Amino acid sequence: MSRHEVHIGSNIRIVRQLRGMKQTVFADLLGITQQSASKMEKKKNVSDEQIAEAAKILQQL
Structure with a gap:
């Protein structure tokens, strides 16, 4: 099995x-x-803080 x-x-x-x-x-x-x-969009892993901020912004639309 390959892991995605x-x-x-x-x-x-x-x-x-x-x-x-x-x-x-x-x-x-x-x-x-x-x-x-x-750079953030190219990273495989992003900090929890960045994910939370990005989510807030992208949910407002």
Whole structure:
């Protein structure tokens, strides 16, 4: 059996895109640079605090 691993950053990017939000807007709402948002979306693991903040922003749409 192969184990499927979740890529949190990729999931955040997918939800952001489904919501029609540009990465720059997402970064502004998080209070980070666009480059930092890009790095976060490329990470397999994201801190619980970042996940919670991203969820708050993406749920508002």
